[in-house]
Amino acid sequence: MAAAAAALCGERVTVVRPVLEQLTSAHLLTHQGGDRYRLHDLLRLYAAERAAAETGRAVRAAARERLGSWYLHHADAAARLLTPHRRRIPLPPPGPWYEPPSFGTAAEAQRWCEGEHTHVLGVVRAAAGDGPDDLAWRLPVVLWSYYFTSPHLDDREEAARLAVAAAGRAGDRYGEGHARDDLATALGALGRHDETLAELRLARALFASIGDRDGEADVIGHLGDHCLSTGAYGQARLYFQGALALLRAQPEERRDDWAIRVCETNIGVTAMLVGRGREAEEYLHRALDRHRSTVDPVLEGITLYHLGDHHRRLDHPEQAAERLRQALAVIDGTTGNPLLRAAVLAALAELGEGRRS
Structure with missing residues (x-):
């Protein structure tokens, strides 16, 4: 990229771009469109040799x-x-x-x-x-x-x-x-x-040794994720609750609201997996509302996926499909999260919704 080349030189892009164009005209670079240029492998090796020989x-x-x-x-x-x-x-x-x-x-x-x-x-x-x-x-x-x-x-x-x-x-x-x-x-x-x-x-x-409570809370939450992935749902819930308590204990002016919302979402997921349907719905809907109010489409898409899974487990296929379609729309409208998108499409296919998505 032209900007990366400018960084190497410690110059502005406007200074470096004419040089790149001259090198392109001399067939020493290939312009690949936009700000991207490519150096032939042999020329790259030669340039590296000359740089090693001519610069300190x-x-x-x-x-x-x-x-x-x-x-x-x-x-x-x-x-x-x-x-x-x-x-x-x-x-x-x-x-x-x-x-x-x-x-x-x-x-x-x-x-x-x-x-x-x-x-x-x-x-x-x-x-x-x-x-x-x-x-x-x-x-x-x-x-x-x-x-x-x-x-x-x-x-x-x-x-x-x-x-x-x-x-x-x-x-x-x-x-x-x-x-x-x-x-x-x-x-x-x-x-x-x-x-x-x-x-x-x-x-x-490591975080505990330096008194970093936010870092420690993140790790405790990830211990909860680990337990979720291994089927230890009761222990996962304890970890998520512990992380949430640690985060909420921080002074309000430096409280990590994003991490709190992640923990609340995960507590809802854990409740869903152990069959506490009412609690799962309460946590997941509250988390969804908070993700939307803070304009957080990444967490919104994840929570919509879990709500779809929640309704699927309750044998509510229409509500499940609706939440999954909403999740897909959020994903496609933002980052296109490939891992989450694949999970949503698989869940829709299980519900017989594959052709509609």
Whole structure:
């Protein structure tokens, strides 16, 4: 991308784009449309050789750090659109050359993440190998808002493992807590439950050691998710209630409302799974109303899916299909969450609604 090339140089895009056009005219670059350019593999190798021969290590390291910073702040901008109410980790400020991204909707942010995810992983690998460690753990953590809906589970696991190692090398318990929590959710998505539990216990201990109650509550909630996935519904409920109590105990001005709404939704799901229909409906409807009032389509779509499942379990096929169609409309109108969309379509197909969706 032209903007990434500008970050490497520490210049504005308007300065770098004419140079890219000259290289394209000389057939040294291929313009792939928009702001995207491609360098032939052999030319890339030659350019790397010349850079190593003609520039010093410090110059190359500074360029890599600028590129990493560009990706970090673009990923954060995407996350603010994908999960606008979720708590953020602090980031170092970008350089004066940095220009904010052009995407302005959640769907555009999702497309940017999908188009760049292999490059982002390359940046994380490079930072994990040559530094800075701070970038190697922050970038995967910032990308949680994309990764938790992404089908690229192996990439998600690799990025999280690199983040854990980098934060550990730096002695950053806050960063390692987030990285291990993210690694646990990646392992859970891959069905590796024993490893998931081990990472969650380590993450919880790290957050507790630094008195980070929000981080600890997140991990307790993810312990609840782990129990849900393994069928331990009673224990899951206890974890979700514990996380909710910890979050509500925080001072009102810094209370994490997004995490509270996630816990309330999950308590509703747990009630549904153990057959407490009235309680499930109460929690899920209250959560749905709150997601809508805060304009949170990601959680709205998830909750509509669970309400559809709730009605299906009660043998109310018409209400179930209606909620599932609403979930599909929300998903298609925002990020297109591929994992959730597949689950909704499968549920509609079970109800004989496949052709109508």
